[in-house]
Amino acid sequence: MNLFPFGKAALSIFVLTLLAGLWLVAQPAPHKTTTLTYWTFAKPHYEAYQKALPAFEKAHPGVTVDLELVSNTALASRLQAALLANVDVPDLCEVEIGQAGSLFRGPQKDIGFSDLTDRLMQTDASHPVSLYNQMVKARFSPYTSRGRIYGLPHDVHPIQLAYRRDLFAKLGIDPNSLKTWDEFVAAGRRVTVPGERYMIQFSDSDAGLGMEACLLQRGGGYFDPQGHCIMDNETAVQAMHWYVPLVAGKHPIGKDIGGVSSQFLTQAVENGYLLCMLCPDWRCKLIEEDMPRLKGKMALMDLPAAAPGGPVTSTWGGTMLGITKHCKNQELAWELAKYFYTDPAQLEERYRTLEIIPPFKGAWNLPVFQEPHPYWQDQKIGARYIALGPQVPFQYTSPAIVTAKNKLSEAMVACIQYYNIHGETGFEPFIRARLGRSANEVRALLNRDPY
Amino acid sequence: MRPQRRTSLSRALIVILLLVSAVVALTPLVWLVAATTKGPDDLFHYTFFAPRFSAQNYHDLFTKVPFLRYLTNSLFVTGATVIVQLFFSSLAGFALAKYEFVGKKVVMVIMLTTLLIPGQVVMAPLYEQLYHLGLVDTRLGLIIPGAVSVFGIFLFRQSILQVPDELLQAARLDGCSEFRIYWDIVMPVTRPMIGAFCLISFMAAWNNFLWPQILLHHDDKFTLPIALNQMIGIYGNQYGMLMAGTLVSVLPVAILFLVLQREFVAGLTAGAVKG
Incomplete structure (x- = not known):
């Protein structure tokens, strides 16, 4: 009996496949069980969050976060399908501004994202000013549907x-x-x-x-x-x-x-x-x-x-972070959202990498925004954008x-x-x-x- | 005008036309090669080659991103898809070409009808199915849905129809099992078609973008088209690396074609001339 009757072409492909398979077996990717799944579509966000996660996981013993980089072109359709079919839904997901509205379709009770309005408005003795009032209010508008807020804004983009x-x-x-x-x-x-x-x-x-x-x-x-x-x-x-x-x-x-x-x-x-x-x-x-x-x-x-x-x-442009209703641990997801979006160290790192100013006004006095930029003839570009933040429509x-x-x-x-x-x-x-x-x-x- | 002169003139015109076509076809490729040899300062400044040669993009490609893993993922997924597809498609093609059974025509019609359904239509149910099978974000999830190709079955059926029935009957008289007839007699005879099928199937699997983009979530499993697409970002594009990666990703298909071109052409032209 012939060992391999398909000829040289198929045999060479078969050998190549075997070698590739052996290499992949020898180089397994680290596998971990996770508490939260986080989808982002922007590689710079993904890389920044990867750096920031160990500190969050250390502060929350036993918690592991699985960051996934999902292509922006596939994200909206995949998320929509996942939410409708209730399969493979992430706990937290970043969505581009142009696609956010399409995810707020249908009766409010059926929107796949958790309503963040009450959390954003919440005040207590240790936090006399609500998070909503600490952010640029205009940036909630693209992520609001019928008066309820479903997304935390990532940016201002004046x-x-x-x-x-x-x-x-x-x-x-x-x-x-x-x-x-x-x-x-x-x-x-x-x-x-x-x-x-x-x-x-x-x-x-x-x-x-x-x-x-x-x-x-x-x-x-x-x-x-x-x-x-x-x-x-x-x-x-x-x-x-x-x-x-x-x-x-x-x-x-x-x-x-x-x-x-x-x-x-x-x-x-x-x-x-x-x-x-x-x-x-x-x-x-x-x-x-x-x-x-x-x-x-x-x-x-x-x-x-x-x-x-x-x-x-x-x-021009923008990104929101939403917590899906599928998420079993809403409190932990909210903690993570706040960590990525309001922690001064994270926002400073984000600005250094992407030159994007945050909508969280509490971070606007960070020294990094006052640094002159040699490309722009030493203009303090961070400070210039921050000054325009409150005027954003x-x-x-x-x-x-x-x-x-x-x-x-x-x-x-x-x-x-x-x-x-x-x-x-x-x-x-x-x-x-x-x-x-x-x-x-x-x-x-x-x-x-x-x- | 004398016929010989007319022939030379028309030949010269054809050569000029072919040269112009070659320049048009090759310009994007030359642009791609040029882009891979330019540093970040020169990348957009010069349309083609810059005065300074830089290997920075290739260096970045293999140091800043796990490009070798992407390449290996692509090789594994593509190779496995081709081999699995080759086996099942040829087996089904053999059955449809050489066996008579009830409903054979109906099976053929249904099979060919599925060719008319756009792949995108079945993506959502397929995704759900794979999710329930636990195959989302796995390489197996890329290989299994492509294990059977209707195009391949049809191709093999047509090719195996040319194999004389007498050859199969002689084998049966010698006590050959049906599987062995397929394995030892039919497959070696249809080898030119296998070469052509391998190349077509390899190219389709190698360049597959939409399905892996939907199915894969972690970059340790990304295939080359997905990994290259990740270099196009919303805040910036790693153009140099992207171009270098694109050039490297073209190479396996080009090499395969050079190696298999004789079989490929033979497979495509088999049966074109009846003796």
């Missing part, structure tokens, strides 16, 4: 403008004089040379890269606190009317090239094709790593206000948030097409009608949900 300080000086632009968007646009019109140089990175196809931040800064958004769609209200119409001529028509000052991080973007900024970018705190590290040659040539400035005296920031969510974001982009593209052909003629009625259509599609989706 936006500043990152700009080419050397080129601004060369072009005679004083960043201190750009207090409002009108002043910024006027300066932009002066220095923009179509095809050669643009004032700011603004997208004409993805509302998430420009339009959304401007809408939030003006007090608009996708939903109101009750979850009603408001993306066609007067604020949204005016924001769209203001934004579209910046990226379309005969004198655009905004252009998107390369998204958030890419070779195209790096070269565009290095070559002076783009002068400014929206820069939430998480993007600082990204810029430093992607554009190392611009060290000392970049600086941060406040976002121009929509109107004099208005907020000089907006917000509220952004309410809904199970239809993903659809709403897509519909805003669709409406924006349609408005840009209209503006390119017709200019200002009939533009505002068109915006009103187009945003209305998008909002109605979102409302129709919400109405299909009987809850």
Whole structure:
């Protein structure tokens, strides 16, 4: 009888498999039984928590925490499936802001996350100020559904403008004089040379890269606190009317090239094709790593206000931590959540690694935030972001948030097409009608949900 | 124009066209190789090669992340999937090609119909099933669902149909068992198809992304596509390492193809010309 009749090809694969199997048997991964399971989708969080866990486990004898790094693209669908089927549900889970709303679908009693509202509001003799009041309140809004809070915010993510300080000086632009968007646009019109140089990175196809931040800064958004769609209200119409001529028509000052991080973007900024970018705190590290040659040539400035005296920031991105109802030890999970999200040592380490400021105001006086940063011409970037923290706008969510974001982009593209052909003629009625259509599609989706 | 001149001209045009196509096809690969040889300062500054060569990305790949483990996980899972799939698919193909039984046509129709169902549709129930079997976050959970391939069964059935029945009958007269007929007679005869199947199946399992991404939770079990995807983060991308890892992950498939290309081509063209 033939020992292996499948030929050389299969035999070589078989031998390779055997060798790989033997290597894996010889190098077993450490296995431990766990008290809590914690899912995160961000590798830097995972690495930071891995460093921090031994201290927590030491302070809680007998407790072991299993940290799992789950891909962000798989997390929401996997978590949703796990919660519905009640299989393989983690005890604690970090969720990206854009996906959080979709996890609050259905009757409140059926939401898979524990209601944290009472815990957050709790005060006692040793804690006279509730945790809710020690955090940036606006950051609870994306994780609130029908008045109840289901997530602890990981971050604040205020936006500043990152700009080419050397080129601004060369072009005679004083960043201190750009207090409002009108002043910024006027300066932009002066220095923009179509095809050669643009004032700011603004997208004409993805509302998430420009339009959304401007809408939030003006007090608009996708939903109101009750979850009603408001993306066609007067604020949204005016924001769209203001934004579209910046990226379309005969004198655009905004252009998107390369998204958030890419070779195209790096070269565009290095070559002076783009002068400014929206820069939430998480993007600082990204810029430093992607554009190392611009060290000392970049600086941060406040976002121009929509109107004099208005907020000089907006917000972009975020993460929440939720405790699932499946968790058997809710108290311990809450302890761990507080340890990761409010312990000053953890927050200092997080800032050093990611340059992200925490929403926990009790940590804002840490010396680390006052350190000058050489990449940004010794600006104290931590302190700058912290100063903007209280101005960060509220952004309410809904199970239809993903659809709403897509519909805003669709409406924006349609408005840009209209503006390119017709200019200002009939533009505002068109915006009103187009945003209305998008909002109605979102409302129709919400109405299909009987809850 | 003389016919010989016309032939030379058309040949030159074809060569130019092929050269242009080759440049278009190879540019991303050259970009990838170039990216792996650039340090962090040069990575985005130069479109292709930088004046300074750097092996930093390869060094980081094998020191900062457990890349060898990812590579071994991929080799094990892929190899095991191919071997298991090869055995069951060829066995089922043999039965469908050489045995007559009630419901054979129905079985074939049902089998082929399953090819029309997108894999994503069955992922949720499959996940639940594997969870109850305790196979979530295990390598076995990656291998078992891929143990039988309808495509493979169909491929082997078509190939084994070419094997003369007289050969099988002669073996039976000599007292050969049915399994031995499959093992000692049918398989050696269908070897070219096995080579082609191994390569196709290896590539599919090696590049499998969605299912391992859903099933695996701990990085000590991650396969290469999942590990590489983890280098794309929300706060930053380890582009240099990602490119180096991508290049290294392409190598096993490329080597396998070079080694097996004769069998692969023979398998694909077997039966194409009837004698």
